[in-house]
Amino acid sequence: MSSNAALALENISVTFAARSADTAAYTAVRDTTLVVESGEFVSVVGPTGCGKSTLLNIAAGLLTPSAGRVTVFGTPLEGLNRKAGYLFQADALMPWMSALDNVAVGLIYRGTRREEAHERAREWLARVGLAAHGHRYPHQLSGGMKKRVALAQTLIMDPQILLMDEPFSALDVQTRQLMENELLDLWSADRKSVVFITHDLEEAISLSDRVVVLSAGPGTHPIGEYPIDLPRPRDVAEIRLTPRFVELHREIWHRMKDEVMKGYVQSQKVP
Amino acid sequence: MKMRIYQAALLLAIFGAWYVLTETEILAPFFFGKPLLVLEKTWEWFASGKIYSHLGITLIETVLAFAVGTILGLLVGLWLALSPTASALLDPYIKAANSMPRVILAPIFAVWFGLGIWSKVALGVTLVFFIVFFNVYQGVKEVSPVVLANARMLGATSRDLLRTVYLPSATSWVFSSLHTAVGMAFVGAVVGEYLGSAAGVGYLILQAEAVFDINTVFAGILVLTAFALVLDGIVSFAEKRLLVWRPAAGETEPL
Ligand SMILES: Nc1ncnc2c1ncn2[C@@H]1O[C@H](COP(=O)(O)OP(=O)(O)O)[C@@H](O)[C@H]1O
């Protein structure tokens, strides 16, 4: 195991306790190892319900694994992962704060003076194209705008590791490609280590340095790792038309489709 | 706006019907009063200034009961919602205290706090407290786990969480209960006065009832109703100012 890895999940297993006497305990993740090098953009793909969010919660320190070890820049993780920013799958903005206050709140938690925090929040809102919307509350923003605010809220903290859980899955195709390109722009500025969860293989290939494919649940584990040797900077819409992309897509999809079918069958079962 | 006119018309119609029915003695004026005499009595109270000191007393009792009950409800609600041990311990007592008809405490409060305003405030507090308490408790329990996890990932300490997550979430629930709470504070004050006092609008009603002066009783009810509407309006105003972040249904502006 390379010691300079930004994030290393080693032999992680997660078993959720049974909720009542007539349900069995559920092992969502079994013996999974995932290493993210410093500055690397890694995507994790897998069928819905396989345990992607669970894995990310482990990396964030929000969940303790039943077995296995998590290290962050070589140090074992205890409690929350203070080096990581987390972009949640569901809406996570505070509905009672304006967009500006939402972006500034992390700095204020950290002890930054209010005016300075707001000043920097304004810069970040401008960077994600929302300079004019700082006074709005989350319910007054569209889905794409909310994701931008959430992105600014996380990035303003300048985390060394960025954990993203299907951040764009709820967006329409056009907004999504815009956001993906924006993400790549922001990322290329300072190359954070990124774990990007998605169920969309095309998104995974077009963004990442490496794609990890997970098996269907229960007992999810990686079944393939694919380095993506596409040149950067990329445009996510254009790169999908290149022959190398198509080739990579075919190769990974071939490995994935059985798992997707299994995942589908699994989700049809009455528990 | 049109609705307002209809609403006013309905009020006039009710007073009209009342007037006709009592003038023609279909309803006995001895029991139902006469609207003109009721209005005259009300007018006389305000013109002579006699009502102000009584209204002032009732107002002070209501506001004190409301403020103390709300603050206690907020504090205890936050405390119990965030401390599972305390809530498990106190759960049966809270249920028991809440299901008890608290008006029966009025005589006890009269003994403990005397016939002045504090026995009325105490009664109002017991009514207001539980409404606010249950709403705060609910508000804290219903905080979205994702919002909470997000705040923690952004570095919130437990004090930060209280200030920026639990309190704002509970506030929105508290406000939905404040309309009921202010009404309850008022009930506590008036019922307390009615059961034993030397001042307040409830006391005026009590006195009038003792001499079968039904018109004065109705005048008292009229004043109390108007007063309750004003209090409710103040709460609505505060709610609008403080809860701007909450989505209102169909929030669009015509061009
Ligand atoms: N707290 C929990 N208790 C019990 N089961 C859970 C819990 N969280 C997730 N699961 C189960 O673990 C599996 C993986 O969930 P999740 O990681 O959210 O999947 P994904 O993000 O890949 O769609 C699902 O079958 C889900 O039902």
Ligand SMILES: [Mg+2]
């Ligand atoms: Mg998920």
